[in-house]
Amino acid sequence: MARTSDKPTKPKRQNPFKRIASVYKTIKEIDPQVTLWMLLAFVVVLGIGTLIGLLMGHVIASLLIAVPFALLAAMIVLSRRGERAAFAQMEGQRGASIGGLSALRRGWYYDQEPVAADATKPNDIQAAAVVFRALGRPGVVLLGEGPKHRVDKLFAKESKKVSRIAPGVPVHTFIVGSGDGELPPRKIRVTLTKLRPSLSKQEMSVVNKRLKSLPGLRSGVPAGVDPNRARMDRKSLRGR
Structure with missing residues (x-):
């Protein structure tokens, strides 16, 4: 054998x-x-x-x-x-934000899928308004694609979620596109890395876990965590 x-x-x-x-x-x-x-x-x-x-x-x-x-x-x-x-x-394709985020170096968390979407027609992603989320030392970054008035509504909802589970963490919003006042995908990395740092690595890790507990990304909340009462205690984040 x-x-x-x-x-x-x-x-x-x-x-x-x-x-x-x-x-x-x-x-x-x-x-x-x-x-x-x-x-x-x-x-x-x-x-x-x-x-x-x-x-x-x-x-x-x-x-x-x-x-x-x-x-x-x-x-x-x-x-x-x-x-x-x-x-x-x-340019002009939904999901261009991921291309820009993928160019980021170490020190950033981001989701491959949108964290929020507003579609007028089922399965019509090109006509939808979507929001992608990233987390780095500057705080939470929301990148929106689609009609501005609909993206702004999604920004407001997502900003409230972040403020609820991690009060005090800065939230930066950008609309990705090629129009006036919009952020081209190729400039996402440069723009985000120029933002002023406000979180330590330890704080980022804790904030990332809290973001993952939000409905829509993972069902349910980790045991012992109440997102409605969570507060950003910077001393506890760094570890005593």
Whole structure:
């Protein structure tokens, strides 16, 4: 009888060059000019390196240093153009807020699904007003998509919920879109990271648990927690 090994098989690592080629192919379909910009970045950096080498009398050594930097410049252009193209495709689509939130670095909690919605027609997400929620050191951030008057009503309801379970925690609201006074999806990360911090990491953890207890995300409330009487005791949040 043949013996079977109990050792887990290790997943094969994808060739980094194949991965870059796959990313490049995907981005090129969205942004046909990406190749031109990558070549331009490569040539400019390589030209600067060559010029420095000529001035210093060490062209070969300068090229050996410049080539990796030129490749890095091309990769940065690929990444930036790809990100810009992806956000351009999100414009006008419901759920664009998630694309912006996914660009946030560590230190933020956010929900993949809307925490509130107001649809005039069943299953018509494009005509609906929706609100996504994120939590970071600046407090709670509500991102709304859809008609302003309907989004504002959802903002008011969600702000009351937050104030009820976590009084004193700042609530920031933004309408995501491309119109006047609206926040483009590509600027969500920059805008949110510029907000003034007001919570510690320990406070964020407690607030996140309280937000998760709200109806609509998870049914019921954790034992021992009464959201109607919960208060933001900053000393208890930090731990005594």
